[in-house]
Amino acid sequence: MLITHDTRCALDAVVDLVNTSPEGDETPDGLPDVAALADFVRNHEFSDVGVLSEFDLSAVRKVRGRFAAIFAEPDARTAAGLINELVAAAGTTPRLTDHDGYDWHVHYFAPGASVADHLAADCGMALAFFVVAGEQERLRRCEAPDCRHAFVDLSRNRSRRYCDSRTCGNRLHVAAYRARRKEAAG
Ligand SMILES: [Zn+2]
Ligand SMILES: [Zn+2]
Numbered sequence: 001m002l003i004t005h006d007t008r009c010a011l012d013a014v015v016d017l018v019n020t021s022p023e024g025d026e027t028p029d030g031l032p033d034v035a036a037l038a039d040f041v042r043n044h045e046f047s048d049v050g051v052l053s054e055f056d057l058s059a060v061r062k063v064r065g066r067f068a069a070i071f072a073e074p075d076a077r078t079a080a081g082l083i084n085e086l087v088a089a090a091g092t093t094p095r096l097t098d099h100d101g102y103d104w105h106v107h108y109f110a111p112g113a114s115v116a117d118h119l120a121a122d123c124g125m126a127l128a129f130f131v132v133a134g135e136q137e138r139l140r141r142c143e144a145p146d147c148r149h150a151f152v153d154l155s156r157n158r159s160r161r162y163c164d165s166r167t168c169g170n171r172l173h174v175a176a177y178r179a180r181r182k183e184a185a186g
């Protein structure tokens with residue numbers, strides 16, 4: 001499957017976005033205010049989003065919840081339905097561009113789109129291509145029980161299990177090792 005520069009950027013953005021979701025009492029919302037959203041937009045180099053407002057913040061959080069449901073959704077038909085809804089609500093204007101010295105690629109967001117619509121259109125389409133390629137299972141959640149972060153497995157044999165093998169993968173190995181030792185000692 002061909003992953004162009006823009007698809008890669010969109011995937012990074014959607015993974016980062018989903019991973020700002022609050023979880024229980026321990027993980028607060030990673031997008032608590034408009035300033036945090038502005039940082040997110042800056043980090044991902046979104047162009048043309050204008051001045052951000054509370055309205056943008058709540059729209060982005062809504063889109064985030066819809067993206068979150070797509071990661072680790074086992075059923076392709078369900079994932080396709082969710083992506084269709086997201087992209088349709090955003091309204092898209094596909095257009096070819098070779099901005100900033102990149103090869104020709106397609107932008108999906110409409111000119112002047114809000115940041116939420118920009119995310120829904122371009123990240124939604126990036127995820128759509130995984131369904132098209134029959135590779136939707138690459139949209140994963142970390143298997144470390146106390147993590148569950150979203151990630152996209154771009155490994156050749158789709159074997160990646162953790163969002164970060166150095167932290168989550170390693171932490172799990174250590175826990176398994178300790179459990180084995182305890183059992184052996186017991
Ligand atoms: Zn581009
Ligand atoms: Zn993890």
